[in-house]
Amino acid sequence: QPLAAQAGLHMLRTGGNAVDAAIAAAIALTVVEPTSNGIGGDAFAIVWDGRSLHGLNGSGRAPHLVSRDLFRGMKSMPTTGWETVTVPGAVDAWVSLSERFGRLPFAALFGPATDYAENGFPVSPIVAGQWSIAAQKFAEFEPFRNTFLPNGRPPGAGAWFRCPDQARTLREIAATKGQSFYRGALARRI
Numbered sequence: 001q002p003l004a005a006q007a008g009l010h011m012l013r014t015g016g017n018a019v020d021a022a023i024a025a026a027i028a029l030t031v032v033e034p035t036s037n038g039i040g041g042d043a044f045a046i047v048w049d050g051r052s053l054h055g056l057n058g059s060g061r062a063p064h065l066v067s068r069d070l071f072r073g074m075k076s077m078p079t080t081g082w083e084t085v086t087v088p089g090a091v092d093a094w095v096s097l098s099e100r101f102g103r104l105p106f107a108a109l110f111g112p113a114t115d116y117a118e119n120g121f122p123v124s125p126i127v128a129g130q131w132s133i134a135a136q137k138f139a140e141f142e143p144f145r146n147t148f149l150p151n152g153r154p155p156g157a158g159a160w161f162r163c164p165d166q167a168r169t170l171r172e173i174a175a176t177k178g179q180s181f182y183r184g185a186l187a188r189r190i
Contacts, residue, residue, distance in 0.1 A: 003121055004028040007112035011104060019047060019101040020109060023094050028113040030090075031166060032121055034148060035130040039169065039181070042086075043093035047101055054100075058093030060086030080137070091178040110174040117167035125157040 007028035008021035029037040043058035098106045131154040138144040155161045180186040
C-alpha cells in the first residue's frame with residue numbers, strides 16, 4: 001500500500017531504522033486498509049538485529065473468562081460475534097518492538113497514520129473492492145456503519161475517506177504507549 005510505504009519511508013528519513021519503518025507502516029495500514037488490518041488485530045515479526053534472529057508472536061490470547069466449553073458442539077468457528085474475539089496483540093507488539101529495537105520515540109511512529117485518519121486519504125481500488133465486500137458482511141453492526149460507511153455506503157476507488165475518531169484513538173495509544181488500549185480509557189470504551 002503506497003501510503004503505508006510512505007509512512008515507513010518517512011521514519012527512515014527522520015533517523016529511524018527498519019523496525020521503526022515497519023511499525024509506522026503497520027499503524028498506517030490500520031487506517032488506509034481498514035478491511036485487512038486493524039488496531040484490534042494481531043502482529044508477528046521476525047527481526048534480525050545484525051547478530052541474532054528474534055521472533056515476536058503478537059497473536060491475541062483468549063479473554064480470561066472464556067473457557068473451552070463455549071466452543072463445545074460447534075462444527076466450525078463463527079465469523080462474527082463474541083466467540084471470535086481475542087485480546088488484540090498488535091498494539092502490544094508495536095510497543096515491544098519499538099522499545100527493544102526502535103530508534104525513534106514511540107509516538108513519532110503514529111504521525112503519518114494519524115494524519116491520514118484526521119485529514120483523509122484517497123481509497124485505493126483494491127481496498128475499495130474489499131471495503132464493499134466487508135460492508136455486505138458487517139453493515140448490520142451500527143458502529144461499523146457509523147465509522148466505515150459514510151453516507152450509508154462504502155467509499156469507492158478514489159473517494160476521500162477521513163476517520164477522526166481513529167485519529168484520536170491513535171493519539172491516545174501513542175501517548176500512553178498502548179496502556180490506554182489495554183487498561184485505560186480506550187479499554188473501558190471498548
